Amino acid sequence: MSVKSTAVGGSPAKSRAASRGRSKNRSGDGPEFVQLLTPEGERVEHSEYAVDLTPQELRGLYRDMVLTRRFDGEAVTLQRQGELGLWASLLGQEAAQIGSGRATRHDDYVFPTYREHGVAWTRDVDPLNLLGMFRGVNNGGWDPNENNFHLYTIVIGSQTLHATGYAMGVAKDGADSAVLAYFGDGASSQGDVAEAFTFAAVYNAPVVFFCQNNQWAISEPTERQSRVPIYQRAAGYGFPGVRVDGNDVLAVLAVTRAALDHARSGQGPMLVEAFTYRMGAHTTTDDPTRYRSDEEREEWAGKDPIARLKAYLDREGLADEAFYAEVGAESDALAKRVREGVRGMPDPEPMAIFEHAYADGHALVDEERARFAEYQASFEDTTAGTGR
Amino acid sequence: MSVKSTAVGGSPAKSRAASRGRSKNRSGDGPEFVQLLTPEGERVEHSEYAVDLTPQELRGLYRDMVLTRRFDGEAVTLQRQGELGLWASLLGQEAAQIGSGRATRHDDYVFPTYREHGVAWTRDVDPLNLLGMFRGVNNGGWDPNENNFHLYTIVIGSQTLHATGYAMGVAKDGADSAVLAYFGDGASSQGDVAEAFTFAAVYNAPVVFFCQNNQWAISEPTERQSRVPIYQRAAGYGFPGVRVDGNDVLAVLAVTRAALDHARSGQGPMLVEAFTYRMGAHTTTDDPTRYRSDEEREEWAGKDPIARLKAYLDREGLADEAFYAEVGAESDALAKRVREGVRGMPDPEPMAIFEHAYADGHALVDEERARFAEYQASFEDTTAGTGR
Amino acid sequence: MDRTTRTMPIAKALNESLRKALDDDPKVLVMGEDVGKLGGVFRITDGLQKDFGESRVIDTPLAESGIIGTAIGLALRGYRPVTEIQFDGFVFPAYDQIVTQLAKMHARALGKIKLPVVIRIPYGGGIGAVEHHSESPEALFAHVAGLKIVSPSNANDAYWMLQQAIQCDDPVIFFEPKRRYWDKGEVDVAAVPGDLHKAVVARPGTDLTLAAYGPMVKVCLEAAAVAAEEGRSLEVVDLRSLSPIDFDTVQASVERTGRLVVVHEAPVFYGAGGEIAARITERSFYHLEAPVLRVGGFHAPYPPARLEEEYLPGLDRVLDAVDRALAF
């Protein structure tokens, strides 16, 4: 009696080396994922996923990625200058974010993590809004319903359940919108994400789970979260999963659009794993030299999503210098607006502490607010010798 | 651009009917599971799983199942008589429990839910110990290390993580024992179970997850938890899953033994789904007529695990009347011992409330204990007229 | 008794209240484990799925974090989910979603979104159940800003407070005194209810105030009756709400009686009694003729059923505290 290489209906019992080895899980090359644009910018076809974009649309994606990267870089600088308390850079993930964000319709609803600055851009969220929480003037604070873009969520994985519930509501309403829920490779380990898969499957909710596998959860490589590619998890919950080259904006767009269509046509959830790389530090307080090699980063620099699309545009003659210059100028203008905007961002009033604890009021909050106002006022009358 | 029936590397995007339909998920017939004994008691072979048991071993399994069922029935009666506050009957799940329990070695460690009375039997746990918590004299209370059988766990799914941690420890110790973690179809939805899968896979822990899919979580059928068979979940976490006919004690034994061997030989976790049926109510307080049909129950009565093994024994002439008579007598004796034992089970002393809150003591507990003792003592001196 | 008033057990009052909410507002949903065909393990949702359909009365997967997490999403979509947690001890898998998401999301959005989610939790002991079925975890939620916590003690409050909780735009945890489910009382379905968070004097008295909520109100009323025979006049305040707490009503009572005993099933250590004692002592320092005393659970896991009578505060323990307070 023994377990052969294949259990009934299950996956092959992989050898320890194969299932846990770094190379397999992390390569991301080859036929294992959907790719429409090679790192060299060559257009390739895929049997199932296709895009047919106008030159203008292609240039639009390029512009989105460049502006997003510029905004992100500016935020890193602003953090260094002390204007922000923290920043979580998306560097390297522009294709994953712009491709998926541009796949959404206006009536779709997006649930981000804390790093989806590029997705926010595609949803017309003012970049300045994103900075408030990193500056420490609020904990989010934009109106999620204005652009159907939910607040950033810091507790890992939680938002996948909110997205699923929202999608259940969409289905109840009989609407044909879809919901797009972002999460990371690290987040894939959280019980909440598994519960979201279960609820989405059981209620056939129109939600697409979009995992940006940037291969790191702070200092932990993806092998600390899973010994098989994350997209494979979906099958076990009864819905399709697919891995896409996350640095290929065309492939991400094609796959996400298909997944959203799948969801909105009543076929239920789908999981997309965008295989990409976090080029920067986890956040501005992180020091990646402690846990990963320069070579790895260099290797991924060669797969840069923006350079890749530019190579394609140039190869096909779809963009000229004037276009690049214009995007450059737009970037500069954006950076300037962000810089000035953040510097002019006022600190909240102390009384804001009490402002939105409750929608319908709470007697204790009222009492504490009144006492605190009194206490604050007491300083105005006195000039305490002890510096009190 | 569309999602075809097969996503890259993912599972087929099932049609709504197929993936959510009751019939598919619940049939359990056919080649979808490992079976070595048909409901009629015919021995069939399986390409991967085999058992070769002596007549004595076969009779042993029969005896285990009969005694377990008798004990369980006695407990139901005791509950009706008010001797127990509650009972969770295993009726119908004897093969799943005896088959898997008998697959364990003495040095293996078992983490049950609250219904594994048959497994406890195979681990030599005194049945009377199991009754304490249902009588309300303790919350478990046996020494888990005496038989490597952990306490019953009531909060659904929690124990799968304990089992995984324990297995991580076994691996650290370099021991070749395995750990067997029970859970239900309902439990498969809990985030903790998913996290257990993740930890077990990442650390290659020697743990076998054993799901008794008895098709109901109180009043909810398995479709409320999953739209595909539960064993399929394992593949998405990178380890093998297999479904076995849970009413076939030989198949359960073979598959569980293979899975435990798989685990102890360093190949990591495995998931076994035993497809079975809860013949009784969820617990003695439940009323299953509110949510399921008599026909369903009748259909499953035809697959009775004990009748099935008996048919085989009789067909092959492996047991005679004397044997059955002996088992009957043993059952009667067991029932009597249990009945008398439970009736003689003393209520705990009030001061037991404070007894084991902490191992190393806690000042407040000491203070409350002392005060309570004083308070209790005060009644001894007085005869209050008001009935106080 | 006029036509709008009927006598019914608390369980029935809750059922009718849910029915009315489902009837009045198509956005109200009921969701939880076994709330459908079974009608919940306590039958509080009995018959609702039959009448309102599976899309409004939803049997969920067995995952509490999932229940609350998806309820949040449904609320974001404009629904008003009324969730059921099967027993007190099973709310903890959802604790993260409740404390870090549900409680904080309105503030996180600077008020731009609302989270009208109700979490119904049958709580407390006294029903002879196994582990995790008899706990009183209310303090673990009341410490957290963004949540409102209430607990009715009688059928009329059960009916109306649940209506008000569902209408509230904030998340409300609705603790149901499970061992009182079968206690009957008059429910006036036409009465205009008072403030959800206001305490009421359930029995007036002059010598000492007993403050309690949920299942302990009955014990306190009984204690007051016994004490009355002994010539002592106890006032009983039914707090009804644990966040916010109506300190004004308690203070007014204490300033009449001069003494306060707070009673709850939950462990005393870090429990509601401490908060009430601290605040009332601060407010009424010169009125108190004795320290505020607390009667409640011990600092030990909830004991097995055969010990719960000793563990739970009963008449004797309440009157013992009354004696001690009066002896001060």
Place this chain on the structure above:
Amino acid sequence: MDRTTRTMPIAKALNESLRKALDDDPKVLVMGEDVGKLGGVFRITDGLQKDFGESRVIDTPLAESGIIGTAIGLALRGYRPVTEIQFDGFVFPAYDQIVTQLAKMHARALGKIKLPVVIRIPYGGGIGAVEHHSESPEALFAHVAGLKIVSPSNANDAYWMLQQAIQCDDPVIFFEPKRRYWDKGEVDVAAVPGDLHKAVVARPGTDLTLAAYGPMVKVCLEAAAVAAEEGRSLEVVDLRSLSPIDFDTVQASVERTGRLVVVHEAPVFYGAGGEIAARITERSFYHLEAPVLRVGGFHAPYPPARLEEEYLPGLDRVLDAVDRALAF
């Protein structure tokens, strides 16, 4: 300063304490997110994986329930896991495992098994962080029987209390005052430590007692220094332990000074201050010349970083409460 005494920041003292524990007992494990190569986001586990290997210093998947749940299993196997929760606000996914399993399993087994699991949690505000990185959830654990809760305020206590927590056979939640990580103090690695759960008088005084723990001890000591210049003598008690609480030491202090102010970062409502106020008032009713006052967080979600100075109890708010207590 003798040879066994060295000056180091709290962070370093914790690191050395973990190192010593790993050295002394092969059953001790360190586990958590990013505790390996990175050495933890606060570098408390810096260098430990390098020296003790991946099987004793374990980077875990990103799942807090999994961390505590598997730590329980490891403890059942005879290990002594010292787990790290990355920030206070991320402990809640593990809340169920902590409250229903870790806290209760020893009692459930009638004492037959032990659960020597330590949960280290950097807690509190003041570091300008984003949401969920500045909370003080200690009361949410202290209410639960079966857990022990401690929090050091200085380097020597950080070193020794962590040693003692690891040696304790009960689960201990070890709250580390993250904004004091870089505060230096003398650590005597040879001193025989006192009881883990004993409070200490950090500064003697006669007019009023300030009781605090963790990060607020420093604020109270500063307040006492300022008050001294104004001619007021404040005694500061460092509680060190929140479950159990050493009420004897607080009581003795209060019976000398007659007044008590409790200070913590955590919200006042249902916080540790309420428990202390209630109990000390009961014990020392006739000694108190003023009600016990509490200074702490408001009943609102922890605010964004630019408001935390207003939110957190500082010198001024402590002295304001002192003034009020003395004016009574």
